Amino acid sequence: MQQKLPQQAGDDTLVAMPPVVVPVKLRQLGFDGAHLDRLDCLAEEVPVALVYNGISHAVMMASPAHLEDFARGFSLSEGIIEKAGEIRDVEILPHAKGIELKIDLAPESFWRLKERRRTIAGRTGCGLCGLDSLEAVARDLPKIDGQQKISLHAIERALQALPAAQVFNQQAHALHAAAYADAAGTLLLVREDVGRHNALDKLVGAAGRAGIDPASGFCVITSRCSVEMVQKTVIAGFPILVSVSAPTQMAAKVADEAGLTLLALAREDSALIVTHPQRIATSGEHDK
Structure with missing residues (x-):
């Protein structure tokens, strides 16, 4: 760079x-x-x-x-x-x-990008444009298969640590955050941005540069949990997404179909399990 x-x-x-x-x-x-x-x-x-x-x-x-x-x-x-x-x-x-x-x-990547741009440019002035655009929203996502369990204690630790890790938001109170926590709930990466999608994209890029396996921990976001946030999480390979806000119905549906474990309305003392609870240890099991 x-x-x-x-x-x-x-x-x-x-x-x-x-x-x-x-x-x-x-x-x-x-x-x-x-x-x-x-x-x-x-x-x-x-x-x-x-x-x-x-x-x-x-x-x-x-x-x-x-x-x-x-x-x-x-x-x-x-x-x-x-x-x-x-x-x-x-x-x-x-x-x-x-x-x-x-x-x-x-x-090879540039060729794919040019083909994608050519296809999009051709979808103008016809009755199928709306259909094409709607179909583009339903992206083909990989299936998440990892079954590693994360304890509620780990999720609690990550949520407790996140506010202090949001150094820019502490000053301006206007930035979203996306964070990666390991299986013990320790925050290893935090990225902030005025845009919630941008914050998550920055986290995905940072995890890739650091050589972190997303499947070894979980992702926490401070923003609204829309379908795009779920899609980006799945594509990045995070098996668990913890959101401090509620998801949309479409976000929950896509998370369920992709095999993503989604927790919403996450607070330091509770969280709402929305999809695939099998990855969350709820029996008092703590990190090993």
């Missing part, structure tokens, strides 16, 4: 990376008419363009941190690559108007 700093003039001027959290002066108003001037923090949100072998594919609004992880995780969870080694390099180019991620794909 390379990161370039200022070097040229014009519209493509390269600048320093923006901060993730920005200090600002704000006025707190009381409903009784009182006010208090205070120094606060706001989360930065910038356009991040993902460019594959010179072709712009998507622009996401994201937090400017762990962007190589984001590039790699997004590529995997969106089906652009099938394994981490298909990305040969990621170059991070911060511009005045946003950040460009130049991703160097292996030839």
Whole structure:
């Protein structure tokens, strides 16, 4: 991964990376008419363009941190690559108007991406476009077979540790988090972003770069559990997803069909088991 700093003039001027959290002066108003001037923090949100072998594919609004992880995780969870080694390099180019991620794909991966873009480009101005788009939502997902059990104690430990690990959110109170915990509930990776999908993509990319086997632990997210979050979790290979919020019905259905163990409304003292409870040890069994 390379990161370039200022070097040229014009519209493509390269600048320093923006901060993730920005200090600002704000006025707190009381409903009784009182006010208090205070120094606060706001989360930065910038356009991040993902460019594959010179072709712009998507622009996401994201937090400017762990962007190589984001590039790699997004590529995997969106089906652009099938394994981490298909990305040969990621170059991070911060511009005045946003950040460009130049991703160097292996030839076979780039061919798949071009075929995918060609197919999508052809679906315009016809009565089947809506059908094609709806069918695209129901992605073909791998089946999760791992049966390793995780104790409730491990899940409790991870949930208790997560707030302190959200270093950016502690300052700005506006970022989602996605975390990987091992079988004992120890948090090994935490990624934050203003976008919930981005946070999970960053976690997926970070796990791949670290050589972590997702099946050896579980994933925790602080955001709403939509179907896309379930799909990304399954594609990454996490057998268990713990969400602090409730899932949608479609998310629960997809999780059940894919064999994903889904826990929702997770708190430090309880969680709702939604699908595939066989991976959760509920009989007081603790980590070994």
